[in-house]
Amino acid sequence: MATAAYALELEKVLQDDLTCGICLDFFNNPVLIIKCSHTFCKECISRHYKRSRANPFCPKCRGELHPNILVENRSLANIVGSFQQVKTQRSKRQKENGLEFWRDYQEASGSQDLKLSVDFGLHQLKDVVKIAEIPQQIEAAIEAATAWSRDSITMKDSVSQIKNSLREGFSVMRKYISHQEEAVLNFVDKEYTAAQQRMNLISEQLSARTHELLELQNNSEELMKTTSLDQEIHTGSLIEVDKAKHDVQKIYSMIQTVEEFKRQLGMSVLEKYPIQLLQEPSPGTNSVKEIHTNAAEGGTASSISSSKSQESLDQRSLQETSSCSSAVSPASDSPVPMIRSQYSQWASSVTFDLERLNHRLELSENKRKVIVSHSPLENDHSPKKFRKSQVLASQGFSEGCHYWEVNTRDCLGWAVGVARAEIDSSDKLGRNELSWCIEWSGNRLSAWHRNKETPISKEKPLLVGVFLDIPKKHLHFHSLTGKETNLHCFNINVANPVYPAFWIYGMDVGGSLTIRDVKRS
Missing domain, CATH: 2.60.120.920 (SPRY domain)
Structure with a gap:
């Protein structure tokens, strides 16, 4: 952990040294001012020179600036390129591992960084001291204790804010799942009613057909006296069995659609942002595996980023149920009352x-x-x-x-x-x-x-x-x-x-x- 923290701090320092003081971005084709040794992007310093042509000066030290005293800094350009490549690769690995979720979540929710004064005053405390140093050690210990107490309050506030943000996030997920559940169940009920009506109609038609055939059979001797065996006789209206099969198939197809919906939700959260990437909890707390299992069983393993799942469900399963969808539209569709302000x-x-x-x-x-x-x-x-x-x-x-x-x-x-x-x-x-x-x-x-x-x-x-x-x-x-x-x-x-x-x-x-x-x- 200490090595990782040191590497991140070193990266921050290097990034500052590899940043142009004008555009505040990484050097692009860096050039060096010979007289003062300050470096800027070639395009940035050229624009600066044109704007201040009457009295051109270095943006950092206000020393003399002239195009003739600018030289390309190829070594620095190579360092910048290597640094950006390493940083890009590290960011890519982090994103593949799911760590990008926590950075995105912090930015999205507006939560503040939790900065603790971990080493505040501790470096001044010694295990072995001279008697003359005792007053200074007491002061250092009091300062460290005060800092830790302040950190405790800061952490409590930050954790409270994080929990509030999490509640809001999961509230969105539950609302989204609830809307989809209601829409799908209404769709199934509607299709079942239609299929049942069609099946009842077919049952009635089959009963009528059977009755008609029995009548013909009873009268077959009389018919054979007046007609030949090849004579065709109308036995009733067409029975549309295919339409009934289609209605039943639509209901069963919902099983596949819902399974696909569940799979995409699982991909969007449990695979893209796996919970087990979190650090192991302190002794005595719930394990990450337990949290993972509870989240999956509780039906909250969804994500706001699963809009593709919603589109898939809407397009494949609810394309014929616009009336059903409107029945579960959120309350946000209703207009805000129009009030004229005094201002x-x-x-x-x-x-x-x-x-x-x-x-x-x-x-x-x-x-x-x-x-x-x-x-x-x-x-x-x-x-x-x-x-x-x-x-x-x-x-x-x-x-x-x-x-x-x-x-x-x-x-x-x-x-x-x-x-x-x-x-x-x-x-x-x-x-x-x-x-x-x-x-x-x-x-x-x-x-x-x-x-x-x-x-x-x-x-x-x-x-x-x-x-x-x-x-x-x-x-x-x-x-x-x-x-x-x-x-x-x-x-x-x-x-x-x-x-x-x-x-x-x-x-x-x-x-x-x-x-x-x-x-x-």
Whole structure:
């Protein structure tokens, strides 16, 4: 473990040394400034030189910069290539082993890294000390004990957040399975009723045919007197046995479809993300094997990423049951009540910014709806894009009053607020001094700023109005569900532009947030 930790730390240091200070990405065709020995991408430093042609200087030390003093750094280029190749191979192995799931889950749920002060103060403690060093050792021991106590609280909060995220994730899975179960059972009932009616009809036709043939047999002597043996006699209407067979076959075909559905669910979770890849639990806790077995037997071995399974089931088994499917459609199809806000006179046009969009999200054509994608763009990791499932709006506000509304009905977990443009791509909304938000997570609504949580309620607003009053330094949040209700108000000093900001629970595939088009009153 120590070797692995050292390797990861070494990788981080190397990555920093192999990163261009202008584009913040790995060096691409690196060139060296001879006079100061600083290195940049050739294209990056060329653009910088053109922009500052009047007084060109090195971006790092502001020393002299001229194209004549740039030389290609081929050795560094080779190192960068080798480093990227090794890192790509390691990432590929991790993904094949299923470890990628836990990184994806952390980004999707917005959970914070659990950083413990494991070695805080411990390196200062000695097994053998001089008498004169005892006061310093006491101070070091107290500091270490304080750090460990703080870590205990941090771990408790983090575990609570992880459990809440897991509950939400499994809630989605149960809801998905429940909908599919109800749809399939309704389909089977419908087909059984149709098949039974057809079989009853055939039974009646066969009885009538038998009766007709018996009548003919009884009258055969009379018939033979007037007709020949080759004479054809109508014995009743056509019996459509093939249609009855088809109805019965459709019911039995559901067995194969459901088995395929179960198999794909197993592939999506138990094979792609095997639970046994987790570390073995501490002595006295449940084994990983027991957890694995319980998950499989409990019917929760499903995954949000199993959208292909849903498509297969819908296309192969439910193509003739549109009425059945509509009977189990989720409640999210019903519209959000239309309420006119008192702040609609300050309505502003707000759209999502594609450049700040996390790779697991996608936008509608008008950029007013953000959706958790079924097929994330895994290679889209530009520095400006959030690493968590978040996005900013394109519009920034630095003066006046502004109002916008967000439909949250189709999303299990979300946050709505504002943030400064300088917010780091790895930060979650409300966990720093650059962002303010209200968040629905773990079945409760809270306000967040500077990593401080203020509980609001346990009722989920389906439509949220946000009013930014820059002259009065206020940021208001209102619920427009049923009636307009004040949720929370921040005191906010807007020295620099702030942008509408959004977080969406990334494991809720297909979940969405929508910015409503509010007309000014």
